[in-house]
Amino acid sequence: MYTQLVNNLDELGFTDVEPYLSEYLTTATKDGISLQEALYEISKREISLRNQRAAQIQVSVSHFPYIKTADEFDFHFRNTVSRTEIKDLATLRFIENKENILFYGTPGTGKTHLATAIGIEAARKRNITYFITCHDLIQTLRKAHDENRLESRLKHFSKYKLLIIDEIGYLPVDKTGANLLFQLIAKRYEHNSTIITTNQPFSKWGDVFSDSMLANAILDRLLNHSHVLKMVGPSYRTKDYYDLLDSGEQNQSR
Numbered sequence: 488m489y490t491q492l493v494n495n496l497d498e499l500g501f502t503d504v505e506p507y508l509s510e511y512l513t514t515a516t517k518d519g520i521s522l523q524e525a526l527y528e529i530s531k532r533e534i535s536l537r538n539q540r541a542a543q544i545q546v547s548v549s550h551f552p553y554i555k556t557a558d559e560f561d562f563h564f565r566n567t568v569s570r571t572e573i574k575d576l577a578t579l580r581f582i583e584n585k586e587n588i589l590f591y592g593t594p595g596t597g598k599t600h601l602a603t604a605i606g607i608e609a610a611r612k613r614n615i616t617y618f619i620t621c622h623d624l625i626q627t628l629r630k631a632h633d634e635n636r637l638e639s640r641l642k643h644f645s646k647y648k649l650l651i652i653d654e655i656g657y658l659p660v661d662k663t664g665a666n667l668l669f670q671l672i673a674k675r676y677e678h679n680s681t682i683i684t685t686n687q688p689f690s691k692w693g694d695v696f697s698d699s700m701l702a703n704a705i706l707d708r709l710l711n712h713s714h715v716l717k718m719v720g721p722s723y724r725t726k727d728y729y730d731l732l733d734s735g736e737q738n739q740s741r
């Protein structure tokens with residue numbers, strides 16, 4: 488009978504129930520839990536496990552460079568950004584409001600880390616999210632253009648509830664690349680949120696995109712309804728090196 492019950496539940500798609508069912512039925516019988524209560528409990532657990540699984544899948548298909556959360560970020564290190572601000576962004580209100588986030592700053596200050604942390608939060612809440620570097624995004628669009636399927640690729644990338652474009656300005660972009668990126672940003676504008684990270688001040692984007700008019704058009708759409716976070720300071724990557732220098736200086740001054 489028990490095996491048949493498990494098989495039936497499995498066939499109905501209650502795939503997560505089995506590991507705890509036997510133990511739960513024993514407890515329920517012992518504690519005199521009503522049939523209604525037991526069915527409610529089993530269905531509630533199944534829904535919760537299913538949601539957890541869906542959240543995990545969404546995170547795993549979002550293409551994050553690593554899994555790091557805001558809890559792993561040391562907000563006291565050079566105080567470049569406030570925990571309150573990041574916590575507020577992690578509520579994901581910006582996605583509801585179709586706003587963008589722009590992280591600007593020097594290398595190693597945590598731009599990618601925090602963009603990823605917010606992205607993970609969005610993915611866990613089942614927002615379709617995708618992380619890609621600016622270079623890879625433009626290469627993908629360029630290939631689609633050459634193969635006469637640009638429109639469908641643009642549609643694909645504009646559908647993400649949250650698109651994270653990492654490393655704008657690290658490699659120069661030619662005019663065709665800038666044009667392709669502009670088309671995507673224009674399609675997403677006021678429909679879905681975009682997070683970008685850049686090491687270039689906005690005034691230099693004309694040089695990055697080999698065309699100041701296109702650069703301005705991209706920036707204009709990104710900056711309208713946006714949160715800009717400036718993260719300028721020493722790199723966390725070389726933190727230990729700076730700590731060593733600091734302690735060396737202290738020793739010398741003694």
Ligand SMILES: Nc1ncnc2c1ncn2[C@@H]1O[C@H](COP(=O)(O)OP(=O)(O)OP(=O)(O)O)[C@@H](O)[C@H]1O
Pocket residue numbers: 555559560561562564592593594595596597598599600601654684686723724
């Ligand atoms: N304040 C911090 N607390 C904890 N880890 C940090 C902090 N800042 C940066 N890191 C870590 O340092 C490394 C570099 O950070 P990250 O990749 O986010 O830098 P970045 O600002 O994107 O740099 P780049 O401009 O070179 O891409 C990562 O492993 C990140 O997790």
Ligand SMILES: [Mg+2]
Pocket residue numbers: 598599600653654684
């Ligand atoms: Mg980075």
